[in-house]
Amino acid sequence: MLSIKNLVVSLKNEDKKILDGLSLEVGNGEVHAIMGPNGTGKSTLSKAIMGHFLFEVNDGEIVFNGVKINDLSVDERAKLGIFLAMQDPTVVDGVTNSEFLKSAYEEQTGKHIDYFKFINDVNKSLDDLKFSRDMIHRHVNAGFSGGEKKKNEVLQIKMLKPKLIILDEIDSGLDVDSLKTVAENINEYKKENPDTSILIITHYPRILEMIKPDYVHIMKDGKIVKTGDMSLAIETEQVGYNE
Amino acid sequence: MNKIIYINNDCVFDINKDETLEIYHYVVDKSVNIKINLNGENAKVIYRLSIISNNDNVCKVDVNHVTSNTESKIICHGVNTGNKKLEFNVTGLVSKDISKCVCKEENQIINLKGGESVIKPNLLIRNYDTFSNHAAYIGEFSKDKLFYLKSRGISDANATKLLMEGLLLGDGDRENVIVKEFVDNLKEAYNG
Numbered sequence: 001m002l003s004i005k006n007l008v009v010s011l012k013n014e015d016k017k018i019l020d021g022l023s024l025e026v027g028n029g030e031v032h033a034i035m036g037p038n039g040t041g042k043s044t045l046s047k048a049i050m051g052h053f054l055f056e057v058n059d060g061e062i063v064f065n066g067v068k069i070n071d072l073s074v075d076e077r078a079k080l081g082i083f084l085a086m087q088d089p090t091v092v093d094g095v096t097n098s099e100f101l102k103s104a105y106e107e108q109t110g111k112h113i114d115y116f117k118f119i120n121d122v123n124k125s126l127d128d129l130k131f132s133r134d135m136i137h138r139h140v141n142a143g144f145s146g147g148e149k150k151k152n153e154v155l156q157i158k159m160l161k162p163k164l165i166i167l168d169e170i171d172s173g174l175d176v177d178s179l180k181t182v183a184e185n186i187n188e189y190k191k192e193n194p195d196t197s198i199l200i201i202t203h204y205p206r207i208l209e210m211i212k213p214d215y216v217h218i219m220k221d222g223k224i225v226k227t228g229d230m231s232l233a234i235e236t237e238q239v240g241y242n243e
Numbered sequence: 244m245n246k247i248i249y250i251n252n253d254c255v256f257d258i259n260k261d262e263t264l265e266i267y268h269y270v271v272d273k274s275v276n277i278k279i280n281l282n283g284e285n286a287k288v289i290y291r292l293s294i295i296s297n298n299d300n301v302c303k304v305d306v307n308h309v310t311s312n313t314e315s316k317i318i319c320h321g322v323n324t325g326n327k328k329l330e331f332n333v334t335g336l337v338s339k340d341i342s343k344c345v346c347k348e349e350n351q352i353i354n355l356k357g358g359e360s361v362i363k364p365n366l367l368i369r370n371y372d373t374f375s376n377h378a379a380y381i382g383e384f385s386k387d388k389l390f391y392l393k394s395r396g397i398s399d400a401n402a403t404k405l406l407m408e409g410l411l412l413g414d415g416d417r418e419n420v421i422v423k424e425f426v427d428n429l430k431e432a433y434n435g
């Protein structure tokens with residue numbers, strides 16, 4: 001599904017390398033977790049995969065389902081089926097959630113929306129997420145609480161049906177019940193779409209107990225330095241990153 | 244008394260005692276000249292200008308606080324789609340013997356193609372107990388917002404269109420004829 005080879009990334013017009021020779025293979029249907037200290041480049045990795053304007057890929061390649069995506073535009077990457085649930089989702093005032101989702105859905109599927117079906121699907125997804133139905137009429141993330149922003153990301157996943165889901169600290173800001181709801185929704189999605197791959201960036205094993213990873217990676221200084229299974233996540237929580 | 248109106252032409256407004264008027268003004272590529280007089284105590288106005296501009300245009304909005312205890316809030320949003328000049332010239336006047344007024348301005352111009360845009364906020368306030376403020380922004384659409392929209396598969400053109408509609412339509416009633424006509428023009432202006 002996703003194959004990253006020797007990726008070197010810096011901020012545009014700056015020499016300092018944030019990612020420094022990172023490699024990662026994510027197979028179809030696999031769940032991977034990445035843990036690592038603050039500032040080590042986890043969000044940068046997720047943004048580089050998505051083609052964020054702040055970063056430049058200096059070396060290496062990102063291949064998604066056989067296509068090298070280094071030079072694709074952001075929306076082209078999304079259209080291939082990559083979804084980044086952001087650590088801090090952006091507020092887009094003036095644009096309602098429904099206009100936003102409708103545009104994204106229409107562009108991704110190339111189909112004109114059947115409005116009644118769309119609203120039905122949205123309402124069902126909102127109910128699944130225990131998310132108030134009027135959220136769909138509010139401006140994108142404007143005035144949303146931290147947890148509501150995270151649920152809004154998951155709502156988009158449920159509607160847009162990506163093939164690769166990157167969850168950048170989806171668990172931060174969610175209360176215990178909301179985290180459980182979100183994890184259930186992701187697991188349900190994965191059950192319905194077993195080929196979907198998931199990359200979970202987190203600081204805490206708790207979410208990994210709910211969405212079970214096949215591999216756990218430890219990232220440090222812009223590379224992956226250790227790979228293991230769930231026990232690595234638990235061990236890391238106990239001893240920290242310096243052991 | 245509270246009244247909401249939608250316009251697409253220049254006007255002079257006289258707002259009397261205890262009246263509140265909300266004006267939505269939608270303009271496609273022409274200059275604007277608006278005068279608002281707050282004539283009686285407790286007269287209030289909220290004026291919102293939305294303009295899409297492709298040629299040289301000047302938007303002149305004058306608000307005169309004729310009486311004490313009057314309030315104005317002027318919000319001008321523009322998108323400069325070409326490489327010509329768009330100017331906002333917004334004046335709030337409170338003379339010396341007029342007291343306890345509120346006078347606010349918020350002006351924003353988005354340059355899509357590097358046209359020249361100018362905002363001249365003039366608060367001519369001769370009285371000390373007036374509450375006034377203004378905010379102005381000239382620039383591009385936020386890259387972060389564009390990135391967020393595009394990361395969901397929306398093309399650059401459509402993401403820009405969504406942000407344009409968001410900025411210009413605001414909370415205007417999208418079922419109103421003047422708004423509908425403006426939306427059609429917006430789509431045309433953007434495609435062409």
Ligand SMILES: Nc1ncnc2c1ncn2[C@@H]1O[C@H](COP(=O)(O)OP(=O)(O)OP(=O)(O)O)[C@@H](O)[C@H]1O
Pocket residue numbers: 011018036037038039040041042043044045054087
């Ligand atoms: N826009 C930016 N401007 C300046 N520095 C940046 C920017 N974005 C990232 N960096 C730097 O790049 C490094 C990696 O940041 P990144 O956000 O990827 O870390 P992270 O591993 O996600 O950390 P956290 O666990 O705190 O979320 C940090 O040193 C950060 O300061």
Ligand SMILES: [Mg+2]
Pocket residue numbers: 042043044087168
């Ligand atoms: Mg991060």
